Amino acid sequence: MSNELQNIKNRFGIIGNFPALNRALEKSIQVAPTDISVLVIGESGVGKEFIPKIIHSESRRKHQPYIVVNCGAIPEGTIDSELFGHEKGAFTGATATRKGYFEVADGGTIFLDEVGELPLQTQVRLLRVLESGEFMKVGSSQVQKTNVRIVAATNVNMMKAIQDGRFREDLFYRLNTVQIDMPPLRDRKGDIHLLFRKFAIDFAEKYRMPELVLDPSAVHYIENYSFPGNVRQLRNLVEQMTVVERERTVNVEKLSEYIPMETHLPMVVNTPNSQKQSDFGNEREIMYKILFDMRNDINDLKSLTSELIKNRGANDLSSQEKTLINRLYTQETQQNGNSNSLLYFEDSHPVVQTPTIMSTPDDSYEDIEDIEIEENRPESLSLQNNEKDLIIKALEKHKGRRNKAADELGISQRTLYRKIKQYNLED
Numbered sequence: 001m002s003n004e005l006q007n008i009k010n011r012f013g014i015i016g017n018f019p020a021l022n023r024a025l026e027k028s029i030q031v032a033p034t035d036i037s038v039l040v041i042g043e044s045g046v047g048k049e050f051i052p053k054i055i056h057s058e059s060r061r062k063h064q065p066y067i068v069v070n071c072g073a074i075p076e077g078t079i080d081s082e083l084f085g086h087e088k089g090a091f092t093g094a095t096a097t098r099k100g101y102f103e104v105a106d107g108g109t110i111f112l113d114e115v116g117e118l119p120l121q122t123q124v125r126l127l128r129v130l131e132s133g134e135f136m137k138v139g140s141s142q143v144q145k146t147n148v149r150i151v152a153a154t155n156v157n158m159m160k161a162i163q164d165g166r167f168r169e170d171l172f173y174r175l176n177t178v179q180i181d182m183p184p185l186r187d188r189k190g191d192i193h194l195l196f197r198k199f200a201i202d203f204a205e206k207y208r209m210p211e212l213v214l215d216p217s218a219v220h221y222i223e224n225y226s227f228p229g230n231v232r233q234l235r236n237l238v239e240q241m242t243v244v245e246r247e248r249t250v251n252v253e254k255l256s257e258y259i260p261m262e263t264h265l266p267m268v269v270n271t272p273n274s275q276k277q278s279d280f281g282n283e284r285e286i287m288y289k290i291l292f293d294m295r296n297d298i299n300d301l302k303s304l305t306s307e308l309i310k311n312r313g314a315n316d317l318s319s320q321e322k323t324l325i326n327r328l329y330t331q332e333t334q335q336n337g338n339s340n341s342l343l344y345f346e347d348s349h350p351v352v353q354t355p356t357i358m359s360t361p362d363d364s365y366e367d368i369e370d371i372e373i374e375e376n377r378p379e380s381l382s383l384q385n386n387e388k389d390l391i392i393k394a395l396e397k398h399k400g401r402r403n404k405a406a407d408e409l410g411i412s413q414r415t416l417y418r419k420i421k422q423y424n425l426e427d
Contacts, residue, residue, distance in 0.1 A: 012050050015198050016191035020183040024051065031178050032058035037130060039115075039175045040153035042182030045232030051180055052111035052151035061149055064108030068099050079122050081138050083353035090139025102135055102146045110377060114150035114176065116161055120168065127171045138322040150175070185230040189223045189257075196222065197233060199238035210248045212241055384388050388423045391416070395425070 005025055008014070014025070031038055032055045052166070056066045074082050081090075085100030100112055112118075119127065123271045129135050130150060134143050152175045161167040185192065196214065202210040214222065227233050237258055241250065390409065398404035406416040420426055 002026075008054055008058075010394040012053065013198075014047070014050060016188055018183060018188040018191050020181070021191070022189065024182055025054065026181050027178065027180050027413050028054040029058055031055065031068050033060065037149075037177045038151045039172075039178070040151065040180045040182060041158075042155060042186050043230055044127055044155045045230035046182040046184055047231050048052065048153040048155075048182050049111070049113065051153070051182070052109065055151055056109040056111075059109070059149065061108050065105045066109050066111070067105045068111045068113060069101055070113045072117035078121045079119065080125065083122065084125060084135045084137055086138035087140045090137070092263070094139070097137075100135075100137065102129060102148055103144065105147045105148050107148075109149040109151060112150060112152040114154060116154040116156040116158060116167060118167075120166075125166045127168065127174060130155070130171075130174045170193060173427050175280060183229045185234065186225075192223050192225075192227075192234065193219050195234055196238055199235050203239050203289075206244060212238065212245070213249050214255070215249055215375065217250050218250050218255045221252045221255055231324055387419070388425075391423065 005022060006028065008025055014021075028038075028051050038051070040051045042048045052068075053066075056062060058181060069083070071079070080086075081098065081100065081144065082357075083100050083102060085098050085103055087096050088094055088097045091376055112126075125135060129148070133145050133147060135146060137145055158167060158172055158176075159313045162169045162172060185195075193214065196212075199210040203209075229236075241258060245254065247254070391405070392403035395402070398408065402420075403413055406413045409416065411419075
């Protein structure tokens, strides 16, 4: 590691030796003496704000103003006024002329954080500043000049934002003259414990408490945690534990209370469309496998049912067993549209029949027994008459007790009541 890079780390309190981190810092040092626009790319909390500070401090502008603008925190209606200023009376509440950041920072550096959140109208104004150094205050027709170095940062997928029409492509390439990528903390496993120790020392001094120490199991645990909030999350974790914990040696059990195991998973990050499609395909394959396994289980259950009927005989089956068998084959029929797969017990004999699903306003999907059964025997000349005769025989057999008759027929009482009404059998 060069002395210059180590000096930068010491000056700005940057901890870590991860190659991608070192490369980002080296690029910052290299572009600092120029006036090239820089775009810093990285997830929230990785420390993107250090890059513009390094660039400004190592440039010829270091004695001029350095202004940080959080583009996502300024309301859309006022951001033009904040950046470029406004004239008195330009809008309601503009009681005096105001200088914008580009006028105040003339000769210095402006850091546009969350630049991807800029409104399209403001993007047009910013593009003009980048190309010609010119801008106009809100409510003014006078062109002003500024000499400002712009460093921007974002945590959004800029190419996706361009495709969606939320960010101008020409502005992106103008800002992205040099791109610096800040790696996420989960990729810097060797730096995590170093950062933890640095924060533990800082907060021990701040709150005048003994320093937190991780035991080996806790070190292994924390180095394999995904840290979706990156360095910011780690810093907050150490501060919280410094204040709350009485024991200064932290084991894995105690650490897991702050970062639970169920979140101890790789973080989902923005990936190319091909990768997303691949992930979706994997999930789909898993679902297909589950469905195929369920289908095999159903087939096995049907085979067992057939063996049960053969070995024990239909006369030995209880009414509950017959009902379960009816439900099994009824559900299979509804799913596959196979009209020949439904078993129905009549007079204790299994019969293959064709189901017809009757829909009525008060039907519910929970009532499997509401599936109507039409006999498929060759000698039947009128299915309706045979059904009516069966209902009459069942009612006579059970002396008008409809619940018993419904059980005998293998249908629900509600279906039996409807059939009685349909065939005028109420008397």
